[in-house]
Amino acid sequence: MHNRLNTRGDVDYLRVDSLNAAVSALAKGPRKILAGGTDVFPSLQDRPLVGAILDISGIAELGDINFDGGYWRIGAAASWRSVIDADLPPAFDALKTAAREVGSVQIQNRATIIGNLCNASPAADGVPPLLILNAEVEIAAKAGLRHLPLSAFILGNRKTALKANEMVSALRIPLESTVGKSGFLKLGARSYLVISISMAALRLDVDAAGLISTIALSVGACSEVAMRMDRAEAALLGTPLATATERVMLEHFDALAPIDDVRAPASYRRQASVEVVRRLLADQQRDFASGINA
């Protein structure tokens, strides 16, 4: 591979094959980063893609999903499809389910998980499953790497902590956050190619007595940024999984601030989120019950 500059008129398109080349280019000036293209192109609304572009989709080292002993790493060029295909612990099942429900097969083949985070839509399907894994965002610049918890990376609707000369190089998920099993549930007004009205991700584990020993719960599309449901987690931790659905209360979700939009009114979003969480818990009840029986 070679680094190739294609310039014509208003287009300055740089395709690089290493992270080093990418951050060097960014150090010289800001560039629009192009990976899967599934957010970049729709945002143009039929206009051509112009300006300074940094194509990172050919950086082989960023396409991997692997485990380095301490962390699971997902590279910035890894597609949803590669998440589906990767051999990952059950704690990633939520992420895999989300991957299968992103857009369509065509989108999953191109769109990257990290692009989904950088686009910072309130309805980004990747955020809830990564919040329950305590994912950290690895940010690269010429000066070096820095790490931010995902919750500190996405600052608001279409707003991230990324600076002009930086790019996200990877996500890392600490081993200790991959305990237990997980699930993801998305609510939309049709099948396929649908933006969520509400979604939730849940990871939990139970002890020998059937008490919830680990729990992480997040809800998306019901606030500017998807968030962990701390109150619900606190209410459920240490309690029996078998009766957990009964302990989920509307007030546990007070931190959500859903909006009215073309997809649904806020009141429905709030109610539906609670139900989606109950269903995820019910799935886990069945899962663990069948696990015990087996």
Next chain:
Amino acid sequence: MTYFTLNGRIVTSQLPASTRLSDVLRNEMDLFGTKIGCNAGDCGACSVLLDGAPICSCLTAIGQVEGAEVTSIEGLHEAGKIAGLQDSFLAYGAAQCGICTPGMLVAAHALLAENPAPSRCDVQNALGGVLCRCTGYSKIIDAVLAVGTGIGVPLSPKGGCSVGSPIRHIDGQPKVDASLVYGDDQVPHDAVLVRVIRSPHHYASFQIGDKAAFLAEQPGILAVLDASDVPGRNCFGVIPPFADQPVFAETTALYRGDAVAAIVGDPDSVSRFDEADFPISWEPHDTMLTPESSTSSGAPKLHNSRDGNILVRGYVECGDADKALAAAKHQVNVRTKTPFIEHAYIEPESGYAVLEGSRIVIHGCTQAAQMDRESLAEIMGMDLAKIRVVPSACGGGFGAKLDVSFQPYVALAAWVLKRPARICYSRGESMRASTKRHPSDIRLSIGCDEKGEISGFVFDGVFNTGAYASWGPTVANRVPIHACGPYKTTDYRAKSVAVHTNAPPAGAFRGFGVPQSAIAQECAYDLLAEKVGMDRLAFRRRNALKNGVPTVTGQVFKSGVGIDECFEALEECWQSALLKAANFNEVAIKNGSPWRRGVGVASCWYGCGNTSLPNPSTMRIGVTSSGVVVLHQGAMDIGQGANTVITQIAADALGLPVHEVQIVGGDTDLTPDCGKTSASRQTFVSGKAAMLSGNALREILIRQGNVDSDAQINFDGSLLLLNDAAGGFARIDLSELPVNDFGYVFMAEETYDPPTSPLNDKGQGIPYAVFGYGAQMMELSVDCVLGQVKLETVTTAHDVGRAINPLLIEGQIEGGVAQGLGLALMEDYQPGRTENLHDYLIPTIGDIPEFNHVIIEVPDEEGPYGAKGLGEHVLIPTAPAILNAIRHATGASVFDLPATPDKIFAAITALEEKAKRSG
């Protein structure tokens, strides 16, 4: 430059690396099989394989495929890799308009390459990213599942035997090999590109600035066109007395999307142009998006001649509705509302114009070539003879491609610059500018006696007709005639009004307002049946219209009224579905499941052809001196299958096998006027003209050979051979005969115009020569806690009079049901908010129920071989059947469409709270 492998060959793209792969394929590689429907990954029409995996080529920069392997539909076709899929798509009728077919085939091929024996669910998952607006997806699923299971050879019925045979679309092959030419395919390479500047405001005055200075600053832009450039009348409209839409608004834009100017120039400059740089100043006004606001006191008039912003009113009255209602034992009152519905054909409006001497030739997608021609002659101030319209393939229409759209802009640009000029609307532009289904606000009261017989029916419908007239008058006239449904209604009063607003022009969309009124009527019928304590289907059958019973306009059919036959056909599965639902719900309640099963039924009737207006079609059929039979078939095939059905009819009338009749399409220079493809009229009206011309040509040939009328006709090269049963024989050498002006040695041309009569001031008269009838039964499940609906099975029973082609009929029904379920459950066009295909949701392959069809044939006296229209009928019962099934499942009624999960949830919650209060 970018090197990559395309369909097995290494190629180089000279375009900037940031160019979309889809644009490289189409504009640089001349591969037009990859279609562009949205440029946003929402429709999947542009699917190609990248290193074997399906992707959207509109979301991939050419720089990203450097060194990679791209396979487009052409590559798969040429390598023979999709031969099985193609054959299966043809056998199942899985390609209608064909615009989504390349994307479907690419996605299906990728699936089968990984999984040669997929399940139904696997197919849905694999094709979920490709939208189809025609087929209802079911035949596509079946076609993919059937690959490799042994598809029979295509049917090829004998002469005179094709009517009734489920033959494949005769024009299907170019759809599955992606060689069919649509509006933006194969445009002249030297064409300038036209881009229309449209109002970003719902209602605003404007002033265009210094055009000369603008042009001087923009070297690639060759012309700015505005109202001052229109040589003829700056006005068009589908109904000439109501024509009111300007090619370019002159001082005030009446809706968001109204055209105010156009720029024309080299394609690169025009596509890169930032509209913010166009010299125009806007003064927005207070917006009136609803009839409430535009009819409130002091509201400004949008059209000088239309007081109160009322476009037109419709009215039908018979008997004494008030008296009958007062005397009724039971009465229900409902109010239903529906929003704007977008047609969402996957092919945006597109085409090009070229000059041929002093004539303008317009190529592109349309449903009404002859009407386009008439409008353009007026707009260009030219003789009709100077305008030629050559329809391309039409990638879906559903009513919105009846109106003039892109045609004036390319005609004007070509005329001004003396160069070919092309245009292709973006998805956003298509959605903003094009017509929509009328939003409705309907108040309805129906009464009945203790036996369930209808007693009094009062209907009042307000339709938001948007900024311009379009088909508003048709909707206002059709609705009061149809609002009673196919039921005996002796005391009836229905009024409708079409009201102007600053919304997009509401026009024709499959059913012209009748789907909206049927929702009110069929939902009210369920409520009434419950009050009487009758089975809902039995209640409908008690009131079903019969032969000899006057309709609400006083029309009496001696035969052909087939609605009760449709209901009867549903009877058995209705009873078993009710039982199944009851059992399901018993178990669900026991298990604490949130799911409830429900069953709903609804019906339709629909008059075929124009309402009380002349509506002729003319067909020409000729024999060349070399023995080729040519049918000049001007009924636009927009995917529904007119080319096939009408040829079947003509071939049978003539007595030839259908595959021996060649067709010439709707080029206005070559083919007589067959009217527009609308109002479910082509099988009936154009089909009848085809039958008459086929009969006439047969008679000419028989007379020429002096044989008996039962003679078989055969061609052997230029020899015409005629054999009758009595042994009579004739052999005519066609090459020795004189050729007429049209190039034929024998020719017949016949016109059919359905007999109707004007309606009087109470709407009494003969609006249509033929009605078609139908009923649908929907089984579904509702998640009562989340309000989500899962459609299980729909059973349809449509009376088509005579099923000319049962395969195509099923295709029409399934496509209509898909659009009906979109209307019921998800579709909601909001100007400025849902102008793309991810905020405006249409059904995907995962939203479709399973289909059972019963085709009913109660012959009509007028229709060819007894056939009736079908195209619009099929959409009408679906939405009310769904709403009735939701109510059956949950007890909750949703009358404000679409019935999205939040509305169903709210209705169920309200019901529970009411129960708590009263309990």
